[in-house]
Amino acid sequence: MPETSKSTEPRLILPRPVALVGLMGVGKTTVGRRLAEALAVPFRDADEEIEKAAGLSVSDIFAAFGEAGFRDGEQKVISRLLDDGPQILATGGGAFVQPATHDIIRQKAVTVWLKTDLRVIARRVANRNHRPLLRDRDPMEVLREHEAKRYPFYAKADITVDTGDQSHGKSVELVIGALKRFLETK
Numbered sequence: 001m002p003e004t005s006k007s008t009e010p011r012l013i014l015p016r017p018v019a020l021v022g023l024m025g026v027g028k029t030t031v032g033r034r035l036a037e038a039l040a041v042p043f044r045d046a047d048e049e050i051e052k053a054a055g056l057s058v059s060d061i062f063a064a065f066g067e068a069g070f071r072d073g074e075q076k077v078i079s080r081l082l083d084d085g086p087q088i089l090a091t092g093g094g095a096f097v098q099p100a101t102h103d104i105i106r107q108k109a110v111t112v113w114l115k116t117d118l119r120v121i122a123r124r125v126a127n128r129n130h131r132p133l134l135r136d137r138d139p140m141e142v143l144r145e146h147e148a149k150r151y152p153f154y155a156k157a158d159i160t161v162d163t164g165d166q167s168h169g170k171s172v173e174l175v176i177g178a179l180k181r182f183l184e185t186k
């Protein structure tokens with residue numbers, strides 16, 4: 001019989017939530033959504049869930065309650081979401097850098113650091129205005145600061161996937177491959 005099937009890979013069954021961590025603009029939301037679809041599990045975006053819980057945009061939460069107020073809500077929302085079984089959770093770029101939130105995510109999820117060259121990220125976040133930490137700043141300068149402060153936290157993730165400058169689809173394949181290898185050793 002001719003080979004007609006496009007993919008013979010068995011579907012990966014997630015035993016726990018998977019949390020995506022990494023810098024803003026690296027692809028946690030857009031890659032995460034496609035990853036969840038490929039694995040047939042729910043997708044959640046922590047920033048969106050915080051917005052729903054507060055009835056305010058991330059920018060408005062920063063403006064009304066400051067970054068500390070945002071971080072407090074972020075911790076509660078992430079902890080609640082991760083009690084909800086296998087899923088893909090896109091965390092906000094700063095979540096894994098807050099010690100208490102970091103510990104909650106590490107306890108409750110398999111953690112995946114999505115990583116790519118800062119120049120690729122700077123290009124992706126250019127001309128967008130919904131990230132308060134980038135507003136009125138040179139994106140490359142902010143990203144370099146975040147690299148210095150945040151990479152030591154992100155590096156504690158269970159898995160690191162360098163997605164380069166490839167398509168969302170290719171990034172999803174890379175993450176699934178890395179998850180399979182990681183879960184096989186558990």
Ligand SMILES: Nc1ncnc2c1ncn2[C@@H]1O[C@H](COP(=O)(O)OP(=O)(O)OP(=O)(O)O)[C@@H](O)[C@H]1O
Nearest residue numbers: 023024025026027028029030093124166167168171
């Ligand atoms: N692998 C990729 N290939 C092509 N485009 C990408 C990829 N990852 C992200 N992008 C693009 O970069 C932009 C930012 O991606 P996304 O919003 O998913 O980042 P994020 O990590 O969720 O950022 P934040 O922490 O600010 O929420 C989007 O326009 C998205 O389409």
Ligand SMILES: O=C(O)C1=C[C@@H](O)[C@@H](O)[C@H](O)C1
Nearest residue numbers: 024047058092093094131132
């Ligand atoms: O990198 C950060 O600290 C942030 C990233 C976004 O996902 C949002 O959570 C918010 O804009 C803060």
Ligand SMILES: [Mg+2]
Nearest residue numbers: 028029047090
């Ligand atoms: Mg996002």
